[in-house]
Amino acid sequence: MNQPVKPPARRAGACCCDSGAGRDEVAVAGSVEAAAAAQSATAACGCGEAGRPRTYRYGSAPCVDGVVDSGGGPVRRVSTRLTPRDRHGAWRVRWGLGRDDYRVQPGLYAVGSPGAEAPVLVSANYKLSFDRLRAAADGLSAWLLVVDTRGINVWCAAGKGTFSAAEINRMVEQTKLAAVVDHRRLVLPQLAAPGVAAHEVKKGSGFRAVFGPLRAADLPAFLAGGMTATPQMRAVSFDLGERLVLAPVELSVALRPLALALSAGVLGISALGRGGPSLRRAIRQGGPAIGAAWVALLGGGLVTPALLPWLPGRALSAKGATVGAALAAGCVLVLRPRLSGAAMVSVLAGVPAATSYVAMNFTGSTPYTSPSGVQREMRRALPFQVAGAAVAVVAGVLAKVAR
Amino acid sequence: MKGLRYIENAVTLQLDVDRCSGCGLCVDVCPHAVFALDGKKAALADRGACMECGACALNCVAGAITLTPGVGCAAAIMRGWITGSEPSCDCGGAC
Numbered sequence A: 001m002n003q004p005v006k007p008p009a010r011r012a013g014a015c016c017c018d019s020g021a022g023r024d025e026v027a028v029a030g031s032v033e034a035a036a037a038a039q040s041a042t043a044a045c046g047c048g049e050a051g052r053p054r055t056y057r058y059g060s061a062p063c064v065d066g067v068v069d070s071g072g073g074p075v076r077r078v079s080t081r082l083t084p085r086d087r088h089g090a091w092r093v094r095w096g097l098g099r100d101d102y103r104v105q106p107g108l109y110a111v112g113s114p115g116a117e118a119p120v121l122v123s124a125n126y127k128l129s130f131d132r133l134r135a136a137a138d139g140l141s142a143w144l145l146v147v148d149t150r151g152i153n154v155w156c157a158a159g160k161g162t163f164s165a166a167e168i169n170r171m172v173e174q175t176k177l178a179a180v181v182d183h184r185r186l187v188l189p190q191l192a193a194p195g196v197a198a199h200e201v202k203k204g205s206g207f208r209a210v211f212g213p214l215r216a217a218d219l220p221a222f223l224a225g226g227m228t229a230t231p232q233m234r235a236v237s238f239d240l241g242e243r244l245v246l247a248p249v250e251l252s253v254a255l256r257p258l259a260l261a262l263s264a265g266v267l268g269i270s271a272l273g274r275g276g277p278s279l280r281r282a283i284r285q286g287g288p289a290i291g292a293a294w295v296a297l298l299g300g301g302l303v304t305p306a307l308l309p310w311l312p313g314r315a316l317s318a319k320g321a322t323v324g325a326a327l328a329a330g331c332v333l334v335l336r337p338r339l340s341g342a343a344m345v346s347v348l349a350g351v352p353a354a355t356s357y358v359a360m361n362f363t364g365s366t367p368y369t370s371p372s373g374v375q376r377e378m379r380r381a382l383p384f385q386v387a388g389a390a391v392a393v394v395a396g397v398l399a400k401v402a403r
Numbered sequence B: 001m002k003g004l005r006y007i008e009n010a011v012t013l014q015l016d017v018d019r020c021s022g023c024g025l026c027v028d029v030c031p032h033a034v035f036a037l038d039g040k041k042a043a044l045a046d047r048g049a050c051m052e053c054g055a056c057a058l059n060c061v062a063g064a065i066t067l068t069p070g071v072g073c074a075a076a077i078m079r080g081w082i083t084g085s086e087p088s089c090d091c092g093g094a095c
Helices: A035-042 A085-096 A128-136 A154-160 A164-175 A198-205 A218-222 A240-244 A249-254 A255-273 A279-310 A316-338 A341-365 A371-402 B027-028 B074-083
Strands: A063-066 A075-078 A107-109 A120-124 A143-146 A185-188 A208-211 B035-038 B040-043
Touching: A085 A128, A085 A249, A107 A249, A120 A128, A128 A218, A143 A164, A143 A255, A164 A198, A164 A249, A185 A198, A185 A218, A198 A208, A208 B027, A240 A279, A249 A255, A249 A279, A249 A341, A255 A279, A279 A316, A279 A341, A316 A341, A316 A371, A341 A371, A341 B074, A371 B074, B027 B035
Parallel strands: A075 A107, A120 A143, A120 A185, A185 A208
Antiparallel strands: A063 A075, A107 A143, B035 B040
16 A cells, blocks of 8 residues: 655654653653642743643653753753652553653753763653653763653654654754754664654754664663664563553553443343343343453453463464453353353354454554554454454344343 | 564565665664674665664665555554555554
8 A cells, every 4th residue: 555665754663552662762750749830840841833732741840850050051950760659650651541741841951960071862752751761861971852752752753753853953953952062962762763864863953863772771881882782772672571561551442431332332232121121131141241342352452462472373363363262262161051052152253353353453562563564464354353243243132132 | 572573574675785885774773683784785684573663764875775664553554544544653642
């Protein structure tokens, strides 16, 4: 569907789900003791264009612990220590609660006591990204240049094109960075590369863009090694912890209005019967259907990601179908005495189909699935998933009517 | 990415070695070690690991790299199919 194109690489491999993304991103944020003060302090932000917020809840005050003088004027210094409040915030953002609050005021910040030769580390204005950066910078003296990515993490913003050479050049100009440092070098997160052409930064700002390590945590070693990265610093990883931390992104689907409305619909239909609607009937007959949906959701959104490297096949839909088949078989074995034949068919067809679908959607959270590959697996898997769901619905209705 | 390989034969990445200037930036920006420097030119060391993020092509001044970049996200691709637009991450903060 797409013509092969060269540069304008406008979209990146991972989705905005902060998959690998969460990693080396940057954002300014912090404890909230000073939140009220922050509100007024941050209103002074100079980016008043349409569509941009004028205030940043996590803008400046919460983690600002001082001011550093520079050739370009005073620069706010931020703490390199994360507070329990920061960690709680990271949990909230992954469950999709108050995501819009996770913008950080773009601009120049300092850690430690940087001078005119101190390195400039660039990042996105997403709180989780900024927190990773400032925590990684503990013990360093450096300048942090936070560009406006609309509160989106580094990788996704690069993919969308908001983390771009043009935006970096704009912020270099706006912060008068050339007066702050004597050198002309910016350290960019490696994952900004899908959106930032290093030669465009050089052309537009005069600063040479160096792609730093993929993970902010490797920054001290990268800087100590004379800005050279080991192959390990360049390679994305997706270990068990990284896979599970993203599970809420998928699981929170269950809490969305559409899912709740569907559950209510199933309960409503289940309540119908001879002698008028009954709550007991709704729970007895509709409960298992909703339970099966939860099994599929957990199978595709939690079990499949956890077991990812060990499940057979390469397509995530195939891996999910395997998990779903095992779960469906387990459900039928356990509930056999209480399930009619039609209900068993419904579970055996519906759970693997739904698990496969949920697992396929986890492609958006992985840092290794190519769009060409995802399209191929979708073309193959969707017919099976739709057929499985159709069989499940028909069998479920038959099971209901038979009662 | 130990133990995790995705569907490899759909990848659109192409490298025109004749155009390569040997700057090595593709090696630096690739998160999957797809490239390696072979003498003074880039080479495809592991083409199948490419996730088509587009970082290499965007940063290749010589124009030696071509690929179809995009989001490897089923929800985004489906939205693209339904709305007839390019797949994008703009899921309203939902994904």
